Amino acid sequence: MNEALSFLEEWSREGMLPWTAHCAAVKHFGLSHAAVERLALKNGLFPARYQRNRMMIDVHEQLRLFSSRVAVIGCGGLGGYVIEELARLGVGHLVAVDPDVFEEHNLNRQILATPNNLGLAKVEAARQRVEQINPAVTVTAVQDAFGLANGRELLAGVEVAVDALDSISYRLELAEVTGAVGIPMVHGAIGGWYGHVATQFPGEETVQGIYRHWVAGKGIEQQLGNPAFTPAIIASIEAAEVCKILLGKGELLRNRKLSIDLLEMEVHEIPYDQPVKLVRAA
């Protein structure tokens, strides 16, 4: 490793490690892309691919992102963009969960869907895409539906779970499991021109509050479908929330929901006060 580190230091310019040197180290020392990135970041070398992060995210924070594990539950409209953005951001480990394969009706909006991968598992497309855009990121692809039965296992070691599901009942299960295992959940949902985002920490019940009137079935997305831009904007806000949670900075969308209407260009913030916990007198 000392030899590899000397190599990386030798090829770095002004504290930045170029991709060509990164690849040369992979080849020369038989290391994985992840191992080279970890070695660089731990020794204060900023991979040049992240240089435009640098004024917002310093080398310690970039290492923090690299050392993080985030689960993206659902790899369709929202999940595809969330995975793309977290991989480019440099989150080191992504757990991608989705039972489905790509179908033609996904092509209008799902960034991972292409005519060539119709019939391919969405999680496999996610793995291939991340391999192309940032090989230092590890993807654990799970072609299965998330639920109460497998939720704890899927979230083992995960620091944040991103809700990119298309079902309200599964979302409520995700909220239950994230609460039980004690990790934050970033919730997003879309339908037509409309979407919303909220972040929930363990002990909070914002997601349960958002769906307090729900009995069964789907929302307006069932009639409206979803266009190209609604998942992109809601997923991007979810990715920003994940970044802030991992780095412990900024103001999160906790105890409130940001609703966006892209047709009328209106933004509404809906408060979700947490239930007051009664303290039993001694």
Added chain:
Amino acid sequence: MRVTVKLFATFRNGRFKVEERELPEGTQCRQVVADLSLTDDEIGIIMINGRHGMLDQELQPGDVLSLFPLVGGG
């Protein structure tokens, strides 16, 4: 009594954004929803004067009732 009803997203289609309504005393939210030809299971959020409300809640004179549809896609 007079109540202000605000509609959001798809609930506005063929209806209105905001409207003052004259309602009998003791009217519940559920009745307003039915008058608008909406069904209970379409309702995502009910806000009364900026606080979360329930379908069986009785409206008071001067209340502002806001209704948002259910959104659950991904």
